[in-house]
Amino acid sequence: MNPIRRGPPLTLAPDGLSRRRILVGAAGLAGAAVAETAAADSLADVPARGPGAALSDRSERSEFVHLARVPESTPGRRHIDAAEAINSKAPLDKLVGTITPADLHYERSHSGTPEIDPAKHRLLVHGMVKTELVFNMNDILSMPSTSRVAFLECTGNGWENWKEAPPDVTVQNTHGLISTNEWTGVPLSFLIDLVGVERNSTWMLAEGGDGSAVARSIPLTDEIVAEGMLAFGQNGEPLRPAHGFPLRLFLPGFEGNLNIKWLRRLKFGDRPFMTRWETARYTQLQADGRARQFQLKQEVNSVITAPSGMMTIHPGYNRITGLAWSGNGCIVRVEVSTDGAKTWKDAQINLPALPKSQTRFQIDWNWDGIPTKLVSRSTDEKGNVQPDRATFIAMTGTNALFHYNAQQTWAIGADGVVRNVLA
Amino acid sequence: MNPIRRGPPLTLAPDGLSRRRILVGAAGLAGAAVAETAAADSLADVPARGPGAALSDRSERSEFVHLARVPESTPGRRHIDAAEAINSKAPLDKLVGTITPADLHYERSHSGTPEIDPAKHRLLVHGMVKTELVFNMNDILSMPSTSRVAFLECTGNGWENWKEAPPDVTVQNTHGLISTNEWTGVPLSFLIDLVGVERNSTWMLAEGGDGSAVARSIPLTDEIVAEGMLAFGQNGEPLRPAHGFPLRLFLPGFEGNLNIKWLRRLKFGDRPFMTRWETARYTQLQADGRARQFQLKQEVNSVITAPSGMMTIHPGYNRITGLAWSGNGCIVRVEVSTDGAKTWKDAQINLPALPKSQTRFQIDWNWDGIPTKLVSRSTDEKGNVQPDRATFIAMTGTNALFHYNAQQTWAIGADGVVRNVLA
Numbered sequence: 001m002n003p004i005r006r007g008p009p010l011t012l013a014p015d016g017l018s019r020r021r022i023l024v025g026a027a028g029l030a031g032a033a034v035a036e037t038a039a040a041d042s043l044a045d046v047p048a049r050g051p052g053a054a055l056s057d058r059s060e061r062s063e064f065v066h067l068a069r070v071p072e073s074t075p076g077r078r079h080i081d082a083a084e085a086i087n088s089k090a091p092l093d094k095l096v097g098t099i100t101p102a103d104l105h106y107e108r109s110h111s112g113t114p115e116i117d118p119a120k121h122r123l124l125v126h127g128m129v130k131t132e133l134v135f136n137m138n139d140i141l142s143m144p145s146t147s148r149v150a151f152l153e154c155t156g157n158g159w160e161n162w163k164e165a166p167p168d169v170t171v172q173n174t175h176g177l178i179s180t181n182e183w184t185g186v187p188l189s190f191l192i193d194l195v196g197v198e199r200n201s202t203w204m205l206a207e208g209g210d211g212s213a214v215a216r217s218i219p220l221t222d223e224i225v226a227e228g229m230l231a232f233g234q235n236g237e238p239l240r241p242a243h244g245f246p247l248r249l250f251l252p253g254f255e256g257n258l259n260i261k262w263l264r265r266l267k268f269g270d271r272p273f274m275t276r277w278e279t280a281r282y283t284q285l286q287a288d289g290r291a292r293q294f295q296l297k298q299e300v301n302s303v304i305t306a307p308s309g310m311m312t313i314h315p316g317y318n319r320i321t322g323l324a325w326s327g328n329g330c331i332v333r334v335e336v337s338t339d340g341a342k343t344w345k346d347a348q349i350n351l352p353a354l355p356k357s358q359t360r361f362q363i364d365w366n367w368d369g370i371p372t373k374l375v376s377r378s379t380d381e382k383g384n385v386q387p388d389r390a391t392f393i394a395m396t397g398t399n400a401l402f403h404y405n406a407q408q409t410w411a412i413g414a415d416g417v418v419r420n421v422l423a
Numbered sequence: 424m425n426p427i428r429r430g431p432p433l434t435l436a437p438d439g440l441s442r443r444r445i446l447v448g449a450a451g452l453a454g455a456a457v458a459e460t461a462a463a464d465s466l467a468d469v470p471a472r473g474p475g476a477a478l479s480d481r482s483e484r485s486e487f488v489h490l491a492r493v494p495e496s497t498p499g500r501r502h503i504d505a506a507e508a509i510n511s512k513a514p515l516d517k518l519v520g521t522i523t524p525a526d527l528h529y530e531r532s533h534s535g536t537p538e539i540d541p542a543k544h545r546l547l548v549h550g551m552v553k554t555e556l557v558f559n560m561n562d563i564l565s566m567p568s569t570s571r572v573a574f575l576e577c578t579g580n581g582w583e584n585w586k587e588a589p590p591d592v593t594v595q596n597t598h599g600l601i602s603t604n605e606w607t608g609v610p611l612s613f614l615i616d617l618v619g620v621e622r623n624s625t626w627m628l629a630e631g632g633d634g635s636a637v638a639r640s641i642p643l644t645d646e647i648v649a650e651g652m653l654a655f656g657q658n659g660e661p662l663r664p665a666h667g668f669p670l671r672l673f674l675p676g677f678e679g680n681l682n683i684k685w686l687r688r689l690k691f692g693d694r695p696f697m698t699r700w701e702t703a704r705y706t707q708l709q710a711d712g713r714a715r716q717f718q719l720k721q722e723v724n725s726v727i728t729a730p731s732g733m734m735t736i737h738p739g740y741n742r743i744t745g746l747a748w749s750g751n752g753c754i755v756r757v758e759v760s761t762d763g764a765k766t767w768k769d770a771q772i773n774l775p776a777l778p779k780s781q782t783r784f785q786i787d788w789n790w791d792g793i794p795t796k797l798v799s800r801s802t803d804e805k806g807n808v809q810p811d812r813a814t815f816i817a818m819t820g821t822n823a824l825f826h827y828n829a830q831q832t833w834a835i836g837a838d839g840v841v842r843n844v845l846a
Contacts, residue, residue, distance in 0.1 A: 027617040052535030057491040059665035068480040096656035097570035097607035112475030147520035184520035194450040233519035242482035
């Protein structure tokens, strides 16, 4: 089952109007609409129940639930072989709440997914430290650990809409490079104390154990030292190979590629290490042709996940829901426009709105059947407001590929089909 | 990999003592111990890395990770066929953090697991209401929803230790009937407003759609009305069939069997409905031979998950970790004894300690190799302290089967093997 599938048109039951009068005060627009369809329903079709399947050692998904990521390549290259894929996007349109199941957490890798024997894995810590050390996984698992629910987002999330807007895409295609898990690991601050990082060390090189040995320079800001962790768990279990098993760096709020998977080396220094990943790959080409380095924090963002791309809705009551997030902390406000950004209403934010986590929002809406556009706009605790696309492009130009956080607009046609548009 | 597997004995590297002197101040006992093994390690055995597996539509577990529940029957009936099982326990000894993966969430059912087509599922709401209504799943999914991380616990959790203590069991056997998920659903208060429950209705009958139609009477306390939900999601995805797909009741902090799975009926009334489940099944036989009905709230509890039953530890540094929880709200304190409850130390509680959720605790320990006993004792925000077994049995006798929350004692032998004992 798709949990946010739109129902059939809401039809008025014979006594729907009087019932509506009774109920609308207490349960609002949604209550009135649902009571109308519910009154027309019956128990006639409910099958009798017999003994169910035996208990098992794992609870699998229902045969009626179809959840999968979509492997894709660079912008506009969809429907490709998995072997060609460079990322695999999470089905935001079919998820509920805020957590992403571990098997559906988005993937982005440069040399595929290595299968690492944890007994043979090592982490070398060296550079400007009192003591160079090589840790095995038993060492790591003997250290104090902490857990935190937080999002991880590929810096390329949203790149589909940088230059043009393919109309026939889903929110999985446009925004599926973000996920939220409970991460468990050793505080980076503990490791820094343990190896005795020198006082004047201001950068850390993190290197992954995949074939291409992705390596990034990470500034040792107070925020990163306080919140970073060497993660070995996600959603209560050991990391899955695609997400860095047995060990990855996790830096809440910072672009995905810094959260080095299959972590095998940390080197401390007093300047950035200038790897090819921060010269050839993860630099941001500005409108004037110059490139910007080290734009590391993920910005305030949001997207309506239902109704969203390629869904079909019907006139009448429709619940609007979506996700908002910011690398700067908590989401404090989400506004929704149902008239193409002319007027805005505050959506309900589901609490608790955790810092640096996806936050669910929702709002009632009655569609009158006239073509229109839906937009969401989020604000974080630091006062950052998600920009509209025109403002965003005026700031950044269209040469860039990363850190796209402009408001997402979904157009709804007279046929009720939802399509991706630029504004 | 078992993430909490104990490592080999900690051996002192040639220069271990001097390194220990450098590091112990900053990183404490764990840091000193780990630095000693780390100094003896090298990168010699790390295999070279080539291209990894292609990206996929789901991230499976590592071939080195073995996670499964164990299906069991009534107390003492282990190692049985799945067809005979009445519950299936979560592997607490192998989990990290606080969330339980959905496929490892414990199961307890009376007629196995039905596979329900959500298009044919209906929820009848009737009794003392203004409007009797039949809802389909599209109705439910159109309503406002909320999400909350909370534990669910079978009221029989711990029953292994009511009368005797089988020595050769794991913490999965003794305490595996508890799990924590992010639950998403419609607030019960919304449904109550929608159908217009009468003011003098004080109880609600909830009936499941499995073969045995489990049905329980639920008091409409302020707490249950405010916190209850009609859940359709767990950990970000639709419920799995074993956990009630497509719809279950979820009442944070209340015994598992009230959280009716495959929910098909809610009837409102002004007294309990006295189903067979609250006369023949879920009553608590007291020491004096009388039975207690409606003991519904899960008590303050805790258990050390490592070291725990059937693990082997070695003299020297060992990290102690475990889980604590209470149906009354947040865990505010966990104490650990490493000398059989003679002396106690405060363990570190991992934050945030969410209300009615499993809370992770941990503490450093150096084992001197002499046989001893490990015990944990939790305190909740209402001031409830987990009782020792003698006090608990003095209060409740040994006729009962449910709501066992006495302190768990793990005995460690001279051989380092951890075994279950009564105190």
